[in-house]
Amino acid sequence: MAGIRDVAKLAHVSTSTVSLVLNKSGYVSDKTREKVEAAMQELNYIPNELARNLYHSKTNIVGLILPDIAHPFFGSFAKYAEMELYKEGYKTMLCSTVHEENGEKEYIDMLNRQMMDGIIMGTHSLDIEDYNRVVRPIVSLDRYINESIPIVMSDHEKGGTLAAEELLRCGCKKVLQIMGSRNVNTPAHLHHYAFEKKLLEAGVTVCTEEAPWNRWSFDEFYSFVQKIYSAYPDIDAVYGSDLIAVAYLKEARMQGRQIPEELKIIAYDGTDVTRMGAVTITSVYQDVQQLAREAVKLLIERIKGIENPDDRRILDVCLRKGETT
Template identity: 40%
Template sequence: MTTIRDVAKKAGVSVATVSRYLNDSGYVSGEAARAVADAVKELKYELNPVARSLNTKKTNIIGLIVPDITNPFFPELARAVEDVALTYGYTVILCNSDENPEKEKNYIETLRKKYIDGFIVTSNQLDAPHYANIPLPIVALDRAINANIPTVASNNREGAGIGTRALLERGCKKILFLRGPEELNPANDRYEGFMDVIRHSGIEHHVAICPFHFTESEKIVESILQEQKDIDGIFASSDVSAAGALKAANTLGISVPDELQIVGFDGIAMGEMLSPGLTTVAQDIYKMGAIATRVLIKRIENQTEEQHFYEVPVELKIRGTTRSVEE
């Protein structure tokens, strides 16, 4: 196996010069650089990435921490992060925290020891002070962590208002709002957006705390619909919860959208696969992941940040779980 000493001998320079050239960590004259490059090519020398990371403390690896990989929203985010990272020469390590703060912290500490270059984090914690003390670039994705960490997110409050108005415009008289976990900022913002519209509508409404999980959402909605048979609209603060609501309606023999209209929030691809297709307040999931990755790489490479908060617009996508306005 060819070593750095073999390259130095072939190029007629010192081992230190070869190291500086390979790691781009100091001055190397043009003549010496050409000699080393020729020696590397002739000897087919490959720099050990582990050895390089020990020398430079840089690995071109990004950690992506998500709370629940079974929620289709997060694999779609991960795809965008990976696509963009690869174009800049970075590799992504995906970590699933299972909505567990201790597991989240463990991932961070473990990857820091491996000389990770930075993190993109979707945290389930409203208050995460441990991130403020990490001496590495971090970008918060979908959910803000603290004021000192750049954040990429959608306008959740405005989006919830759009979704609520869509149900009102289609004649709903009693709406069930499936509020996400109270410890999540996006869920709280969506609740506020719902209430912004409902307060001025005068219509009857019901709010239920509902996790972003299909099975739990199905059970919660089925129970509520059995007790309150006059609910004619559901606005769910995630598409996964909306899918659970649709399944519950189907189980109870409630026709969607004739008897019950449903609107979700996220815009995941799964929504188009449902029958009927899910009307949703769609986030540009790919764009969110792409922006977060570019912002993080800029921070890793000590480039100037254009801004600290990036808000991605949302869009109402009408499909089969709602009627037309004319109806």
């Protein structure tokens, strides 16, 4: 490839003049500028390293597609993923899919056109078929896509079982679980299924509500909880993701319910928000830093062409006892 020296030579100027033109800084006469630009054109000069990387089909850019980075779980995941990618020499390009016109499809196109080296995909919005055409490196966080795309997830079955066991220990008889939209094919639902199974086996009544699809802010969760609250006057426990649990705790206390005497609450994820209140919420804790680490590790292996048949990582979870059970 042509370098800055070649451009300078052809344009009969110094390399520092070429730099001035490139950086649009300092004074360069129009005539000199034109000469330099003409030389660049002629030599097909590409002014930077990223281009050289592209030439070798390597951008050192990884796309991170997440629903909403202002959400505590995805925000932490993005933080740690960026950190791990940075250590490995990759830059993180962020794509949030909470807004209507989101860039998910465009990111997949960019990956296919080699404008990124790989994607970590933790979103819940795109049709799975769109991913089936992709032959380049993708790792999924908590989403089944197809056989060839590795997945990183927590041991959700264990998580749901731990939550159920805690509520059984507390003697709960009628439980409300609030889950994400079942239209989304995510193994994150597994913890709800395991939770329900365990409780039903023990003769506990389990009611289920589905939170609205692709809505992630506290205000949206809180509105949802306010809407359904009065429909469940006689439940003795609630189980749902962190923000759902936080919202339910807030509403229950405003309605004068004694926590945990009259109502137990267990959160799933165990991010900071479960510990921020005066009352710490009992939670099933996912190790989000380790999830990010494993996702990055798997992706980099794929980028380097290493594929293992057991490209699936299932990480351990634990119950963190708070004051709501």
